[in-house]
Amino acid sequence: MSSELHLPNPPRQEGFIECSRRLIHKGRKFDFEMVSVQRPSGRVVQREVVRHPGAVIILPILPDGRVVAIRNYRIAVGARLYEFPAGTLEPPEAPEACAARELIEETGFQAATLAPLGWFHTTPGLTDEKMYAFVATSLVHVGQRLEEDEDIEVVGLTITEALTMLGQPGTTASAPAACWSDAKSMLTLLLAQRAGYFDQSAG
Numbered sequence: 588m589s590s591e592l593h594l595p596n597p598p599r600q601e602g603f604i605e606c607s608r609r610l611i612h613k614g615r616k617f618d619f620e621m622v623s624v625q626r627p628s629g630r631v632v633q634r635e636v637v638r639h640p641g642a643v644i645i646l647p648i649l650p651d652g653r654v655v656a657i658r659n660y661r662i663a664v665g666a667r668l669y670e671f672p673a674g675t676l677e678p679p680e681a682p683e684a685c686a687a688r689e690l691i692e693e694t695g696f697q698a699a700t701l702a703p704l705g706w707f708h709t710t711p712g713l714t715d716e717k718m719y720a721f722v723a724t725s726l727v728h729v730g731q732r733l734e735e736d737e738d739i740e741v742v743g744l745t746i747t748e749a750l751t752m753l754g755q756p757g758t759t760a761s762a763p764a765a766c767w768s769d770a771k772s773m774l775t776l777l778l779a780q781r782a783g784y785f786d787q788s789a790g
Contacts, residue, residue, distance in 0.1 A: 602627030611635065616675055617714075639716035642709070643686040644673040644771050646779050647696055647723040652786065654749050655694050655726070656772075658740040669742070669752065670769045671776075673718075682706075682719035690723055692732045694741050699725030704778045709771055720775045722784055746785045749776060 606623040613619075618638040625631050647655035660667045674689035676682065686701050704720040733739060744752075752766045753773060767773045779785065 606631060616640070637714035637716070639675075639714050640678050641676040641682070642673060642716060642718045643676065643682050643689060643721065644671055644718055644775050645686050645690045645698075645701070645721045645723050646671050646704075646775050646784075647690060647694060647698065647726055648784060649726055649743065653743045653745055654776075655696060656742045656744055656749070657693055658742055659693075660738055667740075668769050669767055669772065671772045673771060683721070686719070686721045686723070691729060692734070693737070693739050695728055695731035696723070696726040697729045698723035699727070704775065704782060707771075707774065718771055720771075720778055722779050722782070750780070750785075753777075 604625040606625055608623075609621045611619040611621055617640075620636050620638055621633055622636050623631055623633050649655060655672075656669050657672055658667050659670050672690055672693040674685060674692070676685050680688075683701055683703075687698065691697050701721045701723050704722060706717055706719045709716045709718050731739070731741070753776065767776070
């Protein structure tokens, strides 16, 4: 028996033509556009798109093996979430420079080493945001430099604690307090694990 999967409408990556872009709103950090695209069938569709300058996320690892997370209040979801420090690029700022800056601002730690884990699109159905992930090591505490509108709590987690928190949000109707629901942080944790940064035997 053949294992080939036959789809009624195979995915097509070519033949899409961008017809126009129209600025809807110019925001403080992001722009909002209406984009018209012609599909291979010839039909023209419109989508609202958030244009983003790019961002970084940093997974800081302390000398004792714990990771540094933050609890950050997010207005969009009306809750304080566990996350790893992250921030928006300020063009022409390089991702590594942004990562070093955001790490200090949000956690108070300065890293001697920032190692790239790769990049990913955060929400391609909504925005073109491209996020660069880093692991920060050889940390020295220099003090937080929060912006005026930021209220961030710094939290140290063992690797076991951090990994146990994965998958928790889906277990109950209302997510427990100690869990990840932030996708970029969950993915970065898994990327770091795959890259061999964690010795789980150390707890």
